[in-house]
Amino acid sequence: MDKKRIGVLTGGGDCAGLNPAIKWVVKTALDDRLKRKRKIEYEVVGIRDGWKGLVQPEGDADAVAPRIYPLTEEMVRTWDRYGGTNLGTSRTNPYDPKNDRSKIVRENIERYRIDFLVAIGGEDTLGVAQKLYREGVKVVGIPKTIDKDLSGTDYTLGFETAVNVITEEIDRLRTTAGSHRRIFVVETMGRHAGWLALEGGESSGAYIILIPEYDFEIERVNELVLEGRRKGARYDIIVVAEGAKPSGCSEVVKEEGIDGFGHKVLGGIGDFLAKEIFQATKIETRGIILSHLQRGGAPCAYDRRMGRYFGIAAVDLIVREDFGKMVGYRNGKITAVPLEEAIAKLNVVDIHTQYDTERYNGRRTILET
């Protein structure tokens, strides 16, 4: 029987849901019953550390072992319970204009006899996958990012677990906030998309939610805080996305400089806002940055399930020889869209239908009247 090799890698920021997806790529590709039906036999190799694994497959000073190695059903049996990615990840961009190593990647794909590639990642990783596809590599993608900012899919792995973390942490903050009658400004990740702040804020019942898609006025935030206190609020939870900004200002950056994909490192708007609120209202206000806690921990049930479905669907695409596609979730169905479409533009919150620009919060009218 013809034997083909599938390589699987995870790239970009880690999150919960990656290990379930890897597990189900392996299990589906190696499944005995399916093998007989398909009349084709697959083997699966894991590629460690994202695209770095194809730039330096034999490893380097920081690699624990060679970066390309076989995965078996037995090895991945329990992986869906664990957060992060057991394959490791990196933000290596083989197409970095300052150091283009895409030719090396293509050569290594040949050298390691990788017939098909499954790339699990966000806009950056799938952007590389799309370029490789254009150059003849048979690749399929699986969407993951806690930012939920990829187009062509209603879901990206890691998002729901991150929303759960935000909700749990805010539940914790509420008791201490209430005891001290304080305001807590909770900063979430999300880059230029407000999904994490919006849905995390809605899930936890935050009083104010600030997102990158709508520049806020600090005076309006203060007004809302004082209005809440007049109505009897003992404390307030304000959720702010790392990419949100007051009108007329630019995003707050944690570090100067950009990564291999040209992204700024955002962070700090929460503390900035906490100071502004305290100055204007004299109410004790603290900033909390949830940071990488949002990406950590075991996948929630939804990410385990979606990782499973996406992993299975990715192998379905390979069996159908339908490359250059990303699996996704649309209107309750697992689907596939061209990678090109998935990365064409960021999927961000539509402030006209999903945000209340007066209350700075989620919508209070959902069904059209």
Ligand code: F6P
């Ligand atoms: O894209 C996912 C994400 O978690 C963003 O929300 C955040 O801005 C960024 O990655 C942080 O990246 P790093 O892990 O490199 O600090």
